[in-house]
Amino acid sequence: MHDDDDVAQITALIHRNRIAIWMRDFEAWSECFVHAPYLSRWGWWALGGMFVRQGWDDISARLHREMLERPEPWPDFAYNTKVVNLNLRIHGDLAWATFEQHYPDGPVWEGARGPGLAYEMRVFERHDGEWKIAFLGLLDGGYPDDGVLRLRLDGEGRVLSTGPELARALEDDDIAIRNGRLRIRDSRTDSKLQAAIRWAAKQDAAYMPFTGAVPIVMESGEGLATKVWWVSCESGRVNFAFGDSRATEARLGAAALIYGLSPAQRRVAALVADGLTLNEIAERMGITSNTARTHLQRIFDKTGVHNQSALVRVLLSAIAPVRKQYFGSV
Numbered sequence: 001m002h003d004d005d006d007v008a009q010i011t012a013l014i015h016r017n018r019i020a021i022w023m024r025d026f027e028a029w030s031e032c033f034v035h036a037p038y039l040s041r042w043g044w045w046a047l048g049g050m051f052v053r054q055g056w057d058d059i060s061a062r063l064h065r066e067m068l069e070r071p072e073p074w075p076d077f078a079y080n081t082k083v084v085n086l087n088l089r090i091h092g093d094l095a096w097a098t099f100e101q102h103y104p105d106g107p108v109w110e111g112a113r114g115p116g117l118a119y120e121m122r123v124f125e126r127h128d129g130e131w132k133i134a135f136l137g138l139l140d141g142g143y144p145d146d147g148v149l150r151l152r153l154d155g156e157g158r159v160l161s162t163g164p165e166l167a168r169a170l171e172d173d174d175i176a177i178r179n180g181r182l183r184i185r186d187s188r189t190d191s192k193l194q195a196a197i198r199w200a201a202k203q204d205a206a207y208m209p210f211t212g213a214v215p216i217v218m219e220s221g222e223g224l225a226t227k228v229w230w231v232s233c234e235s236g237r238v239n240f241a242f243g244d245s246r247a248t249e250a251r252l253g254a255a256a257l258i259y260g261l262s263p264a265q266r267r268v269a270a271l272v273a274d275g276l277t278l279n280e281i282a283e284r285m286g287i288t289s290n291t292a293r294t295h296l297q298r299i300f301d302k303t304g305v306h307n308q309s310a311l312v313r314v315l316l317s318a319i320a321p322v323r324k325q326y327f328g329s330v
Contacts, residue, residue, distance in 0.1 A: 003090070006090050006095070006131070007088060007090070009130075009131050010088060010090070010095055010097065010124055010131050011083075011086070011088075013032060013124070013131055013132075013133065014083060014086075014097070014099070014120075014122065015083065016028065016032060017029065017032040017133065018077075018078065018081060018101065019078045019079065020032065021063075021078075022073065022074040022075070022077045022078035022081075023073045023074075023075065023078045024067045024070070024071050024072070024073050026063065026064055026067050029063065030060065032132065032133050033056065033059075033060075033132055033133045033134075034056070034125055034127065034132045034133065034134045035056040035060075036055075036056055036134070037054075037055045037056065037057075038054075038055075038134065039054075039055060039056045039059060039133075039134060039135070040052070040053065040054055040134075040135045040136070041053040041054075041059055041135075041136045041137075041138075042135075042136075042137050042138075043136075043137060043138030043139065043140070044138070044139055044140060045138065045140030046140050076104050077103055077104065080104045081101050081102065081103050081104065082101070082102045083099050083100070083101055084099065084100050084102060085098075085099055085100050086098075086099040087099065092126075093125060093126035094123070094124070094125060094126075095123070095124040095126075095131065096121070096122065096123045096124065097121070097122045097124070098119075098120070098121050099120050100117060100118065100119055100120065101117070101118045101120055102116065102117055103116050103117070103118070104116075116163070118138055118139065118140055119138070119139040120136075120137065120138055120139075121135070121136070121137035121138075122135065122136055122137070123135035139235075148241050148242070148243065148244045148245075148246075149164065149165040149168050149241070149242050149243075150165055150232075150239040150240060150241045150242075151165050151166065151169055151182060151239065151240040152165075152237060152238070152239060153182060153197060153238040153239070153240055154201075154238065155197070155198070155200075155201030155204075155238060156181065156197075156201075157181040157182050157183075157193075157194060157197045158180045158181050158182075159177055159180060159181070159182055165242075168242055169182070169242075172242070173185075174186065174189075174218065174227065182197075182240060184216070184218070186218055186219070188219065189216060189217075189218045189219065192216050192217075193216050193229075193231065193240075196214045196216055196231035197231060197238060197240075199214065199231075199233075200212075200214075200231050200232065200233035200238040200239075201233070201238055203233040204233065204236040204237075209233070209235065209236045210233065211232070211233055211234045211235075212232065212233055213230050213231065213232035213233075213241075213244070213247050214230070214231055214232075214317075215228055215229070215230055215247075215248075215251070215312070215313070215316040215317065216228065216229040216230065216231060217309055217312045217313045217316070218309070219309045226272055226273065226275055226308050226309050226312050227275055228243070228248065228273055228274075228275065228312060228316065229241060229242060229243070230243075230244045230247055230248075232244075232247075243274075245274075248270070248273050248274075248316065249270070251315065251316045251317075252266060252269055252270050252273065252315055252316070253266075255269070255314075255315040255316075256269075259299075259302045259303050259315075260302060261299060261302065264285075264295055265295050265298060265299050265302075267285060268281055268285070268292060268295040268296055268299065269299055269311070269312075269315055271284055271285070272296070272308050272311060272312060273312050273315065273316065278292050278293060278296065279292075296308075296311075299311060303315070
């Protein structure tokens with residue numbers, strides 16, 4: 001059985017650490033930690049990737065400098081963030097905890113929205129009767145700072161997002177949310193969407209998750225704009241992106257090599273994938289409509305397809321959506 005006083009002290013320490021960070025109180029933050037070379041801070045966050053910090057001197061110097069540069073307090077994040085699913089284990093003078101922190105609306109960092117959800121871990125030591133943090137782990141539940149709006153979905157396509165990405169979905173005439181699930185009004189494209197969601201969910205079924213993305217291309221008539229969405233899996237999450245130029249460009253780069261597209265043909269293909277009509281492509285490239293049509297026809301000849309929707313599907317599927325690696329024993 002855990003001592004109720006220890007549980008209360010450690011729980012208060014978790015909150016005190018967060019409050020000190022967001023209220024920019026370095027002294028209060030400092031009192032939360034073991035001042036030792038073995039103090040560690042490990043994590044991953046969407047705006048900066050993976051990081052490892054070691055030792056009180058390095059960790060404290062970094063935060064002290066940051067607080068001097070960004071002294072503005074954030075009381076909403078300090079006091080209105082919820083700690084949920086706390087799992088706490090105590091043994092003698094050692095303890096560890098895992099929990100989630102749910103921020104009110106995701107903190108804003110250098111103009112980018114940070115996580116609304118963070119997965120946290122702490123290891124505690126008792127020194128002179130007081131609990132201190134000896135290890136801090138963080139997994140950011142946010143998105144990369146790439147300007148792409150993404151809906152977060154569960155494995156059955158239910159929408160989990162509540163922010164501006166949801167508003168964007170509701171504004172799209174081709175998208176519907178029925179009984180909480182993301183759908184595309186065109187039935188053929190919706191079948192592709194549902195298959196992609198199932199594929200993405202399966203990438204988290206193994207011991208180690210895999211990442212990847214597949215395009216969802218909506219059919220269009222001759223000369224009409226083609227529409228592309230992306231379904232991706234990352235860190236065990238299923239995401240639906242309204243447009244991901246980075247993913248599109250990476251696939252088109254591979255396709256240009258595979259099919260031998262010239263720079264002008266690749267540019268035309270990219271604009272087709274961006275949803276531009278043939279006349280819009282000609283205007284964007286500063287060429288005549290006939291020249292744009294000639295480029296498009298030569299791309300058709302090289303890829304063996306005969307309409308723009310099929311072209312986009314072929315080009316964006318030029319490489320496998322995910323490269324699986326199999327492990328014997330990890």
